[in-house]
Amino acid sequence: MTTVIVGGGIVGVTAALYLLKKGAKVILVEKCGVACHSSGKAGGFLTDGDSGWHSGSIGRLAKRSFALHEELAKELGAEKIGFRRVKCLGLGSAEKPPGEAGIPQPAWLAKEYQRDMGNESGLAQVTPYKLMEALQEAITKQGCEIVIAKAVGVEVDGDTVKSVKLQMPGKTTSISCSAVILGMGVWAREAAAWFPESTLPQSTVGSRYTSVIWDDSDVGRDATMVFTMGDEHTEIYPRSNECYANGCPSQPELPDDPLEIQPPAEEIEKVKVESIAAVPRLKDATVIRSTACFLAGSDDNRPVVGRVPKTSNAIIACGGGCWGILNGPAMGEAAAALALGEEPPIDMGAFDPMRFDSSYVPTVAKDLPPKLMALVAQNPDLAEALRQDPERIMNILAMMQD
Numbered sequence: 001m002t003t004v005i006v007g008g009g010i011v012g013v014t015a016a017l018y019l020l021k022k023g024a025k026v027i028l029v030e031k032c033g034v035a036c037h038s039s040g041k042a043g044g045f046l047t048d049g050d051s052g053w054h055s056g057s058i059g060r061l062a063k064r065s066f067a068l069h070e071e072l073a074k075e076l077g078a079e080k081i082g083f084r085r086v087k088c089l090g091l092g093s094a095e096k097p098p099g100e101a102g103i104p105q106p107a108w109l110a111k112e113y114q115r116d117m118g119n120e121s122g123l124a125q126v127t128p129y130k131l132m133e134a135l136q137e138a139i140t141k142q143g144c145e146i147v148i149a150k151a152v153g154v155e156v157d158g159d160t161v162k163s164v165k166l167q168m169p170g171k172t173t174s175i176s177c178s179a180v181i182l183g184m185g186v187w188a189r190e191a192a193a194w195f196p197e198s199t200l201p202q203s204t205v206g207s208r209y210t211s212v213i214w215d216d217s218d219v220g221r222d223a224t225m226v227f228t229m230g231d232e233h234t235e236i237y238p239r240s241n242e243c244y245a246n247g248c249p250s251q252p253e254l255p256d257d258p259l260e261i262q263p264p265a266e267e268i269e270k271v272k273v274e275s276i277a278a279v280p281r282l283k284d285a286t287v288i289r290s291t292a293c294f295l296a297g298s299d300d301n302r303p304v305v306g307r308v309p310k311t312s313n314a315i316i317a318c319g320g321g322c323w324g325i326l327n328g329p330a331m332g333e334a335a336a337a338l339a340l341g342e343e344p345p346i347d348m349g350a351f352d353p354m355r356f357d358s359s360y361v362p363t364v365a366k367d368l369p370p371k372l373m374a375l376v377a378q379n380p381d382l383a384e385a386l387r388q389d390p391e392r393i394m395n396i397l398a399m400m401q402d
């Protein structure tokens, strides 16, 4: 039988890859084109789970996914996908103890950028559109069929999704499935209406960001990411063959068609001004591309990965936020395992969509007084801590109750 994946972003495409590796038959449905949205337009900054950028369950997700990125780099070719270890500098002073060397300042960077934000031991980068191209090539070679159509609903029998309804120019049709994975990114909120009995995230659209790419490859030689900390939140990610920057968050309406998401001229200008203040030589470089895309959120701004509540074979994986390229492979891997009825390689309990059901109480909280039960039910990290270290967390909760 066939697993149908809705969405050709990094979550959907890596889910396809991990399913194919286990011999499953996969059809990927994409309404526009593989990597047409954020997975093809993102920066590609990757931070390991224990690099100090993440903590708790997100840290474990990031650790698993960082390791998967390293595996993908070996499998697909590090150079081909722009994978390499990097350093990161931000606006500010080095703050290193006397005698300890900080991150060397590249000659192209304004002197105010000395704040050490990490080095090659925990940081890396990938060029997302190249990674997505290589992933698409890999899944196609392994027999994944890619169907360009918009998924508009599901046909359900009891708790089982039997088929996915598709809209194509001039016709509607459906494909049968043994399981469905919803990797729809910012458009995941549409799936809530497909499962009226269930509770799925309703608020999956974050801010739109504008990105600019220059043809400057000299900047990329130092492999140093730059956080400007400016009003437009511009971050500069030099790559080996070009220099990428993004910033200027805004909150317009999300269109249905990803191709309608275009960067306004004034936002491109703002990102350019902030980037050039940090990297003056960019003023002489040529802009080769500018794009815009939305951050994929969720009601509590955490990733959502798990079985759609009250179904036996529908899996949702969305809400990657600003770390969706980093965490995409682990989210895709977990979704693939769940679609096959297997346990994901790491505990994904903290990302279970059940948490959006206000009546849901994790088993671990069932014997607590109502107030603490509600606290644990709404806080997946607390629930997980309680599962792992019940005695200590119960003591802390008891103190809170007093």
Ligand SMILES: Cc1cc2nc3c(=O)[nH]c(=O)nc-3n(C[C@H](O)[C@H](O)[C@H](O)COP(=O)(O)OP(=O)(O)OC[C@H]3O[C@@H](n4cnc5c(N)ncnc54)[C@H](O)[C@@H]3O)c2cc1C
Pocket: 006, 007, 008, 009, 010, 011, 012, 029, 030, 031, 032, 033, 034, 035, 036, 037, 038, 039, 040, 041, 042, 043, 044, 045, 046, 149, 150, 151, 152, 183, 184, 185, 186, 187, 188, 190, 209, 210, 211, 246, 258, 293, 294, 295, 296, 317, 318, 319, 320, 321, 322, 323, 324, 325, 326, 327, 328
């Ligand atoms: C400007 C910017 C920079 C970023 N930089 C980084 C970074 O440096 N590092 C990092 O880790 N993360 C970064 N991110 C986050 C990351 O890009 C996203 O979290 C990630 O790409 C989301 O992947 P996805 O597969 O969930 O969604 P998407 O990439 O949005 O893919 C979803 C796909 O589903 C398709 N789809 C939706 N609905 C349907 C439907 N009904 N039928 C068929 N197809 C459908 C869409 O067309 C789309 O192609 C950045 C994000 C932004 C906005």
